Amino acid sequence: MRSEPFDVTDPALETVRPGQPTPGSVARHGPGADEGLADPTGSGRRQRHELWMRRALEVAVTGPAAEAEDVASSAGGDAFAEPGPDGDVPVGAVLYGPDGRELAIGRNERELTGDPTAHAEVLALRRAAQQLGRWRLDGCTLVVTLEPCTMCAGALVLARVSTVVFGAWEPKTGAAGSLWDVLRDRRLNHRPEVYGGVLETENAAVLRAFFR
Numbered sequence: 001m002r003s004e005p006f007d008v009t010d011p012a013l014e015t016v017r018p019g020q021p022t023p024g025s026v027a028r029h030g031p032g033a034d035e036g037l038a039d040p041t042g043s044g045r046r047q048r049h050e051l052w053m054r055r056a057l058e059v060a061v062t063g064p065a066a067e068a069e070d071v072a073s074s075a076g077g078d079a080f081a082e083p084g085p086d087g088d089v090p091v092g093a094v095l096y097g098p099d100g101r102e103l104a105i106g107r108n109e110r111e112l113t114g115d116p117t118a119h120a121e122v123l124a125l126r127r128a129a130q131q132l133g134r135w136r137l138d139g140c141t142l143v144v145t146l147e148p149c150t151m152c153a154g155a156l157v158l159a160r161v162s163t164v165v166f167g168a169w170e171p172k173t174g175a176a177g178s179l180w181d182v183l184r185d186r187r188l189n190h191r192p193e194v195y196g197g198v199l200e201t202e203n204a205a206v207l208r209a210f211f212r
């Protein structure tokens, strides 16, 4: 049982819920990789998050081949209407290093691989860790088109990812503010910065098109 009093002024307790402005639109302080930049309004950060989210969307709609050269051709205007390959729900994730370099991508491959843990976030984390040769991903930012589930939120905490940016809210399974808030649970020793609802309309449209 937690004995400390509930402190509503603690920024770590800030929760983002559907319908509320994203934290990126208000001033907040935290351990995020980009907090050191002189950007008091956060507009530069928001622009960067949106840019990164477009890349994640590209990964979501083009699949594992997004690393290949067909990215440019398949990321056109009608890409949103395309169903995901292999019947997998089109969720894309990109892991960025502290310097903003793209380290790894992941796309939901549960159907493709028959692996219940093959979510976009987990695959991106694994590939980035492999590339860096370590499990600690501090300073890194994970960008994903859909609010992470409990498994992925747990994996993001374990990997010590500094910032999580996600697109559409997932009221049925979301663990970043919707159903749970694993990423900012004060009982855990690591809490990433969280920015939800980035390009929410576009992200939700991709999922709606898939389930139609």
Ligand SMILES: [Zn+2]
Pocket (backbone or CB within 6 Å): 119, 120, 121, 148, 149, 150, 151, 152, 153
């Ligand atoms: Zn997941």
